[in-house]
Every structure is written in structure tokens, then in C-alpha cells.
Amino acid sequence: MRLNSIKPGAGSKKPARRVGRGIGSGLGKTCGRGHKGQKSRAGGFHKVGFEGGQMPLQRRLPKRGFVSLTAGRQYEVRLSDLDKLPVDDIDLLVLVQAGVVGADALSAKVILSGSINRKVALRGLGATKGALAAIEAAGGSVAAE
DSSP, X not given: OOGGXXXXXXXXXXXXXXXXXXXXXXXXXXXTSOSSSGGGSTTOOOOTTOBTXXXXXXXXXXXXXXXXXXXXXXXXXXXXXXXXXXXXXXXXXXXXXXXXXXXXXSEEEEESOSOOOSOOEEESOEEOHHHHHHHHHTTOEEEOO
């Protein structure tokens, strides 16, 4: 096989339809657009959801619910992640620098997952009841600011 002999599979490439090129082409005169109306005109289009002036469906239905923009910026941190950190005083900045939480983090909460075997002091971080008990059992403390 040579690069100059490569061709696409039979029937995979069709020539573009040449509209408006006479009656014999099958797409002459109105070019497949029918007669009159907005869609037959050049530049004749309407926006998505337009219903001819009738109140569109997305405006007829009531608004519902709420999507929080900050929900994705609240992180959960495992006890085992805290155990691996080289520092004893842990706050959100330390977690960001260590790559435990994302750089866009607004808050973090320690959850009871894994174990902790050393004394750590949490500052400005939340903790679940189980995680709080595990940290205090290891001699640590949690100070929520």
C-alpha cells in the first residue's frame, strides 16, 4: 500500500447536492424549500424554542428548585489523608497546598474514613461526630473558626 493510492471506501463519500441548478437536477427552482414562508427565505430562521409568537414552553412552565454555585467547592477529607500530612496544625490552606482538596475550595469537612494515629490540630475545618471523636482519641483538637 502506498499513501498516494489510499482511497475512501466505496459509497462513503457523496458529492454535495447542487441546488438551484435546473429542473433536471431534481432540486431546481425552489431548491427543496417549498413555496413561501419564513423557512423558504434567505436568512429566515427563528430562535430555538420559538413557537410562532405563542408563549414558549420554557416560559409557560414554573421555575423550580435552586442550584448552588458553591456546592461543588465544599470538600470532604478522610482521616487517613490527615494522617499522611507532614504538619500538625491543619487548616484549609494546608490542605490546598498538599493537594488534598482543590485550589477552588471554600470549605472542607473531615469525615470518619480510615484512621488517625497522631495528634493534629484542626483550624477552621468542620468534622463529623465520628471524626471528631477519633481525632480527640488520638490527642488532637478541632477549633472551628
